Amino acid sequence: MINVAKLKAGEKVLIHAGSGGVGVFAIQLAKQLGAFVATTTSTKNVQMLKDLGADQVIDYKTQNYINVVKDFDVVFDTLGGDYTLDAFKVIRNNGRVVSITGPLDKITAQQLGLNFLVKNIALFQARKVLKLAKQKSALYRMVLMNPNGEELNKIGSMLLKQEIIPVIDTCYNFDDAKQAFEHLATGRTKGKLVIEFNN
Numbered sequence: 594m595i596n597v598a599k600l601k602a603g604e605k606v607l608i609h610a611g612s613g614g615v616g617v618f619a620i621q622l623a624k625q626l627g628a629f630v631a632t633t634t635s636t637k638n639v640q641m642l643k644d645l646g647a648d649q650v651i652d653y654k655t656q657n658y659i660n661v662v663k664d665f666d667v668v669f670d671t672l673g674g675d676y677t678l679d680a681f682k683v684i685r686n687n688g689r690v691v692s693i694t695g696p697l698d699k700i701t702a703q704q705l706g707l708n709f710l711v712k713n714i715a716l717f718q719a720r721k722v723l724k725l726a727k728q729k730s731a732l733y734r735m736v737l738m739n740p741n742g743e744e745l746n747k748i749g750s751m752l753l754k755q756e757i758i759p760v761i762d763t764c765y766n767f768d769d770a771k772q773a774f775e776h777l778a779t780g781r782t783k784g785k786l787v788i789e790f791n792n
């Protein structure tokens with residue numbers, strides 16, 4: 594959102610699954626940047642996302658976000674599939690769609706150093722998304738998180754200053770790590786799951 598979408602103050606961003614492990618941080622970072630934040634989640638998490646600062650929380654149990662948001666500058670897609678394709682229905686011309694689950698784009702495929710065949714298979718899988726991006730003169734990028742010390746330091750100091758509040762669903766002991774991954778696989782977690790190495 595910062596490095597690739599280059600979200601700016603005053604811009605409108607839609608963050609899918611704002612109640613997930615990535616979403617709770619993405620909402621707060623986007624607010625820190627001064628953006629207007631709309632986000633999707635289900636009824637039970639609506640208040641939590643308002644409390645984290647989201648300007649517009651769309652409850653997917655009662656509303657279809659496609660009818661609610663329009664001409665957004667950026668979509669941050671954490672869901673993939675149709676959500677990646679439909680992002681182009683809600684962005685403005687020249688907008689940006691950044692996905693962490695969608696098909697690979699050319700730049701990320703190159704960064705991964707994929708060989709010619711695998712890269713072209715990946716780009717074939719991305720053809721629908723790339724076509725929609727072209728029709729809207731939009732940017733599409735699939736981003737793989739690549740944390741570095743400098744960025745983690747910045748996030749660490751925001752946490753210490755309570756500019757970002759971590760949301761932790763459950764802490765597991767290391768011995769229960771399998772349960773933690775089973776919990777994560779339900780797709781229903783609120784924020785992060787933590788595995789503790791020291792009891």
Ligand SMILES: NC(=O)c1ccc[n+]([C@@H]2O[C@H](COP(=O)([O-])OP(=O)(O)OC[C@H]3O[C@@H](n4cnc5c(N)ncnc54)[C@H](OP(=O)(O)O)[C@@H]3O)[C@@H](O)[C@H]2O)c1
Pocket residue numbers: 609610611612613614615616633634635636637638653671672692693694736737738739777780781782783784
């Ligand atoms: N590219 C990368 O480097 C990278 C890095 C981290 C994660 N990922 C991927 O990014 C995705 C998101 O990760 P995450 O850790 O944030 O996931 P997560 O924590 O498992 O997300 C769970 C949350 O998603 C919400 N959700 C589920 N379906 C939804 C829908 N249709 N609309 C809106 N919200 C919905 C759930 O809310 P409800 O319970 O209310 O439905 C729940 O709070 C995963 O596929 C993960 O593998 C990629």
